[in-house]
Amino acid sequence: MERRNIIGELFKAAKGEPTIIFALSIVFTLILFAAFPQFLAPTGYERVDLANRLVPPGPKYFLGSDFVGRDILSLIIWGSRVALMVTVIPTLISATIGIALGIISGYVGGYVDDAVMRGVDILMSFPGLLLALAIINVLGPGLWNAMWSVTIGRISGYTRLSRSLTFSVKETGYIEYARALGSSRNRIMVRHIFPNILTPIIVQMTFSMPGTLLSVAGLSFLGLGPSPPTPDWGVLMQQSRAYLVYAPWAAVVPGLAIFLVAFSFNTIGETLRDIIDPRRKYLKL
Amino acid sequence: MWKYILKRGLYLIPTLLGISLIVFTLVRLIPGDPAEIILGQRATEDVIVIIRRQMGLDRPIYVQYIIWLKNLLTGNWGKSLISNVSTTYLLRNRFRYTINLAIFSMSLVTAGGLFLGVISAYKAGSRIDKFIRFMVIFGWSLPSFLVGIVLIYLFALKIKLFPAFGAGELRHLVLPALATSVGGISYISRITRGSLLEVAGQDFVKTARAKGLKNRRILISHILRNALLPIVTVLGMSFGWALSGSFIVETIFSYPGLGFLTTQSVSMRDYPVVQGCILFIAIIYSLTNLVVDVLYVYLDPRIRYERGI
Numbered sequence: 024m025e026r027r028n029i030i031g032e033l034f035k036a037a038k039g040e041p042t043i044i045f046a047l048s049i050v051f052t053l054i055l056f057a058a059f060p061q062f063l064a065p066t067g068y069e070r071v072d073l074a075n076r077l078v079p080p081g082p083k084y085f086l087g088s089d090f091v092g093r094d095i096l097s098l099i100i101w102g103s104r105v106a107l108m109v110t111v112i113p114t115l116i117s118a119t120i121g122i123a124l125g126i127i128s129g130y131v132g133g134y135v136d137d138a139v140m141r142g143v144d145i146l147m148s149f150p151g152l153l154l155a156l157a158i159i160n161v162l163g164p165g166l167w168n169a170m171w172s173v174t175i176g177r178i179s180g181y182t183r184l185s186r187s188l189t190f191s192v193k194e195t196g197y198i199e200y201a202r203a204l205g206s207s208r209n210r211i212m213v214r215h216i217f218p219n220i221l222t223p224i225i226v227q228m229t230f231s232m233p234g235t236l237l238s239v240a241g242l243s244f245l246g247l248g249p250s251p252p253t254p255d256w257g258v259l260m261q262q263s264r265a266y267l268v269y270a271p272w273a274a275v276v277p278g279l280a281i282f283l284v285a286f287s288f289n290t291i292g293e294t295l296r297d298i299i300d301p302r303r304k305y306l307k308l
Numbered sequence: 309m310w311k312y313i314l315k316r317g318l319y320l321i322p323t324l325l326g327i328s329l330i331v332f333t334l335v336r337l338i339p340g341d342p343a344e345i346i347l348g349q350r351a352t353e354d355v356i357v358i359i360r361r362q363m364g365l366d367r368p369i370y371v372q373y374i375i376w377l378k379n380l381l382t383g384n385w386g387k388s389l390i391s392n393v394s395t396t397y398l399l400r401n402r403f404r405y406t407i408n409l410a411i412f413s414m415s416l417v418t419a420g421g422l423f424l425g426v427i428s429a430y431k432a433g434s435r436i437d438k439f440i441r442f443m444v445i446f447g448w449s450l451p452s453f454l455v456g457i458v459l460i461y462l463f464a465l466k467i468k469l470f471p472a473f474g475a476g477e478l479r480h481l482v483l484p485a486l487a488t489s490v491g492g493i494s495y496i497s498r499i500t501r502g503s504l505l506e507v508a509g510q511d512f513v514k515t516a517r518a519k520g521l522k523n524r525r526i527l528i529s530h531i532l533r534n535a536l537l538p539i540v541t542v543l544g545m546s547f548g549w550a551l552s553g554s555f556i557v558e559t560i561f562s563y564p565g566l567g568f569l570t571t572q573s574v575s576m577r578d579y580p581v582v583q584g585c586i587l588f589i590a591i592i593y594s595l596t597n598l599v600v601d602v603l604y605v606y607l608d609p610r611i612r613y614e615r616g617i
Binding site: 042141142144145148149150151152153156157158159160161233237240241244245246247260264267268271274275278279281282285286289290293 | 442445450451457461553554555577
């Protein structure tokens with residue numbers, strides 16, 4: 024496995040592929056919205072206009088208004104900050120912990136490996152949101168609590184992946200060479216194994232980002248995420264559900280926003296996977 | 309074979325103990341005194357002391373864990389703080405609803421996922437394959453709560469074809485099962501496509517091709533037989549999928565299964581029921597994985613041979 028500039032290759036792959044261009048521009052827009060909502064959103068997220076409740080999408084409100092007359096477009100733009108946060112932060116933290124555990128487990132082996140793998144088995148016996156719900160049961164609802172609870176559930180995937188990747192590079196020449204030169208165990212793990220198993224892990228992270236977004240949004244939708252004044256897509260959907268008959272857009276538009284972000288990250292992940300494993304493209308029956 | 313089953317079964321014990329330890333720790337980490345939580349705010353000091361002693365809360369923490377574990381094993385899972393109904397009764401009662409829904413969505417997921425996966429692999433690289441792969445990413449990215457809301461709007465509110473909530477009849481299952489299946493079909497078809505193409509690259513397929521066998525023949529009698537994870541594995545995965553999705557989907561459709569019970573109890577801070585739900589669902593999930601693992605090995609002679617079982 025050689026190191027490579029996968030971001031550069033990603034942009035190269037985007038040429039002439041409308042889906043990838045679309046996905047990249049959605050991610051770019053999300054970052055832009057999250058960085059400058061005060062300049063880009065038509066109104067603030069707390070501006071209530073009871074005279075214009077549940078207005079359908081049109082010239083006055085581009086994406087309609089919700090049950091207290093807030094502009095949905097503005098809420099989507101303000102909400103992208105939370106969306107970007109819950110996409111990136113749980114992925115980064117769980118990947119960091121998971122990779123560290125996986126490399127140690129794979130390289131050190133023995134009892135350490137056994138202990139870590141039993142832990143992974145246990146974490147993996149909680150399906151879907153169950154572990155997150157169990158943790159929220161202790162911490163109480165809230166944006167950060169929802170994020171922590173999802174983070175913990177995601178660690179085991181990275182541990183498994185980086186453990187098996189460590190096995191595959193452990194016996195290669197350069198690791199043995201480093202060992203023969205007298206490099207310490209920590210140095211080998213940090214300077215030699217980690218950079219060489221990073222590429223497949225980055226692909227896994229890209230696939231995991233939409234997963235954490237959907238999980239945290241799901242928790243907000245259940246009323247266990249951030250509390251109402253915080254602009255959040257999941258909360259907006261939960262609040263607008265009661266008005267589904269009169270104003271379907273108020274619940275559907277934020278749902279579509281979640282979908283678009285998830286779809287873009289998944290598309291990018293798929294592209295990255297084809298880039299690091301080009302063989303996949305030419306497999307045939 | 310029996311040795312393998314026994315070994316795999318024994319393997320379950322540390323996992324179950326680990327699950328119980330996590331649940332015990334999480335319950336004990338809840339802020340506040342468990343005795344006060346159970347008694348509510350009106351309890352007097354002396355009653356709290358009595359209950360604390362009864363619950364063993366004055367003993368060291370490992371003794372508390374053993375007492376707690378003993379209670380679980382003897383079927384004493386505590387009572388709901390809200391309805392005062394025993395947790396085991398609630399779990400038993402709600403379990404069959406979850407099973408009904410799971411069976412319905414499992415059949416959709418298995419049929420749809422296998423069909424799309426096989427077509428996509430058979431036509432690998434073609435327009436159809438590209439389209440199916442696009443749809444798979446599309447479906448995979450759809451949040452189940454969005455699908456649920458759209459289904460309710462279209463088929464319950466606009467055309468009144470199926471009910472938006474409730475349970476008991478087949479028609480109640482249709483919308484929740486569809487909401488669960490969209491992601492599951494994508495998941496299974498993706499795995500199927502991958503495993504088919506994996507097998508297609510192996511030597512015996514090249515031999516079959518060199519013998520001059522027709523493509524369709526190779527697909528059916530060489531690749532499919534070797535590549536399709538035994539149908540039980542797919543069924544097991546779809547069951548896991550249905551269980552994972554149950555929390556959100558059951559809540560949207562107010563479907564009285566285990567998932568809805570869990571989210572409701574978390575919102576209402578009904579700790580004994582939350583604890584019961586977490587334990588019960590984790591145990592079912594681990595048992596499912598056990599059965600799938602064993603059947604997988606049992607059905608595939610190659611694995612039995614490799615592992616010397």
